Amino acid sequence: MKFQVLCLTVTTLLAAALAAPSNDAAEAALINDLQQKASAANLSHVILPLFNMDGGSSDGMKLKREIEADLMDSMWKLFKLLFQRSYSGLEETRRKVLFEERVKMIVAHNIQYQLGLQSFDMTINNLIDRTEAEQAMLRGYRHPSQRDEINGRHKRQALMPTYYYTINVNSLPATVNWTAKGWVGPVLNQGSCGSCWAFSAAEALSSQYYNISGTYVELSEQNLIDCTGYLGNNGCAGGCYQYAFEYAENGIDSAASYPYTGMNGTCAYNPSNSVTKDVGWWNIERNSEFALQQAVALVGPVSVAIDAGLPSFQYYKSGVYAPAGCTWVNIDHAVLAVGYGTTSNGQAYWLLENSWGTSWGMNGYMMMARNDGNMCGIAYEPAVPIIN
Numbered sequence: 001m002k003f004q005v006l007c008l009t010v011t012t013l014l015a016a017a018l019a020a021p022s023n024d025a026a027e028a029a030l031i032n033d034l035q036q037k038a039s040a041a042n043l044s045h046v047i048l049p050l051f052n053m054d055g056g057s058s059d060g061m062k063l064k065r066e067i068e069a070d071l072m073d074s075m076w077k078l079f080k081l082l083f084q085r086s087y088s089g090l091e092e093t094r095r096k097v098l099f100e101e102r103v104k105m106i107v108a109h110n111i112q113y114q115l116g117l118q119s120f121d122m123t124i125n126n127l128i129d130r131t132e133a134e135q136a137m138l139r140g141y142r143h144p145s146q147r148d149e150i151n152g153r154h155k156r157q158a159l160m161p162t163y164y165y166t167i168n169v170n171s172l173p174a175t176v177n178w179t180a181k182g183w184v185g186p187v188l189n190q191g192s193c194g195s196c197w198a199f200s201a202a203e204a205l206s207s208q209y210y211n212i213s214g215t216y217v218e219l220s221e222q223n224l225i226d227c228t229g230y231l232g233n234n235g236c237a238g239g240c241y242q243y244a245f246e247y248a249e250n251g252i253d254s255a256a257s258y259p260y261t262g263m264n265g266t267c268a269y270n271p272s273n274s275v276t277k278d279v280g281w282w283n284i285e286r287n288s289e290f291a292l293q294q295a296v297a298l299v300g301p302v303s304v305a306i307d308a309g310l311p312s313f314q315y316y317k318s319g320v321y322a323p324a325g326c327t328w329v330n331i332d333h334a335v336l337a338v339g340y341g342t343t344s345n346g347q348a349y350w351l352l353e354n355s356w357g358t359s360w361g362m363n364g365y366m367m368m369a370r371n372d373g374n375m376c377g378i379a380y381e382p383a384v385p386i387i388n
Contacts, residue, residue, distance in 0.1 A: 083126045083129075095129045098129050118319075119321075122316060122317055123315060123316075125314075125315060139196065139333040140194025140236070141197050144240050161280070163282035172293060172297045175340070178207065178300060179365075182216055185216060187355070189356060190262065190355045191262035197244065199336075200304075201241035201248075205248055205252060205387070209276045209387055217275050218254065219252050219255060219275060220252060222259060223252055223258045231243040231247055245281040251271055252269075253270060257270065276387055283383050284302065286381060287380060292304070292337065296339065296340055303336060307326050307327060307330040308332060313326075320368070322375060328376075335355070340370055352366045
């Protein structure tokens with residue numbers, strides 16, 4: 001089973017390579033080499049008996065380890081080529097060790113998935129050779145301050161209205177997907193900047209602007225990164241969408257006029273390029289998934305903060321994400337709740353848009369367990385801007 005699942009993992013990496021055709025002879029050679037080695041590994045249960053070995057014998061185990069090591073080496077070479085990595089010396093060794101450890105973790109998890117013991121599977125993506133510190137940089141959500149003032153300015157977070165659960169959920173649509181209705185833009189990539197909060201906020205604002213105008217305009221994440229420091233946000237070092245909504249009460253530029261750089265910069269907001277402004281925001285009733293469902297169904301996409309610190313989140317591929325130990329206590333990442341539904345086998349889910357590019361998850365999206373004990377703290381402090 002382990003070899004079979006390892007080969008499925010290899011197949012995923014090969015699919016990524018083949019999905020982006022290249023004339024690079026080195027890449028073609030690596031793909032061919034990996035295909036051959038994957039076939040050999042997958043047929044180990046046939047190959048070993050030909051040498052009078054079985055998988056449990058010392059010679060059989062030795063051969064399996066050699067096949068696995070050879071396969072892993074080829075996977076590493078193809079990964080570096082696909083994701084444009086260039087390492088040398090100790091750095092090459094350190095990154096390869098991370099890669100191999102995580103591939104083995106993914107294989108172990110996917111064995112459980114194949115056996116029906118997990119509701120989601122994992123895969124190799126561009127985060128797999130990153131250190132934990134590098135991965136943590138992407139998770140830049142910070143709770144709104146509980147202090148009355150920041151930089152001498154009274155905070156409006158506590159003054160914003162609360163959106164309460166008031167309707168029987170059975171009267172709401174069974175499935176909602178705002179991506180199919182034009183309210184949601186393409187999946188974006190925040191790069192190595194901890195600006196998830198800005199992407200979540202800008203997307204939520206763009207969605208509400210679409211609601212009133214019928215035109216989708218990508219609003220500027222960089223505008224929020226550069227210009228909300230006086231409210232308590234810290235650009236690429238983290239922030240919260242609530243402060244971004246407060247800033248947007250005075251306007252926000254389009255992404256076309258104020259493009260994303262992925263770095264902290266000097267505020268260059270130009271009122272003549274402002275697309276819209278909000279009049280505040282709703283704080284969705286805390287820890288109420290029913291209130292969140294009502295808001296997503298009746299108001300539109302909602303900014304949500306979640307615990308994204310588990311390795312399973314970094315390498316999520318598909319299925320309904322429902323890991324053990326994912327709670328509101330460790331909320332550190334902002335995404336956009338763009339819908340909800342129920343799978344064919346009856347598992348309720350939230351549909352989330354991430355800002356880590358399309359190579360992550362389901363082309364940039366995730367299904368997260370819904371009505372499952374407030375999975376990953378998704379209902380802890382959601383919010384949605386109000387644009388009239």
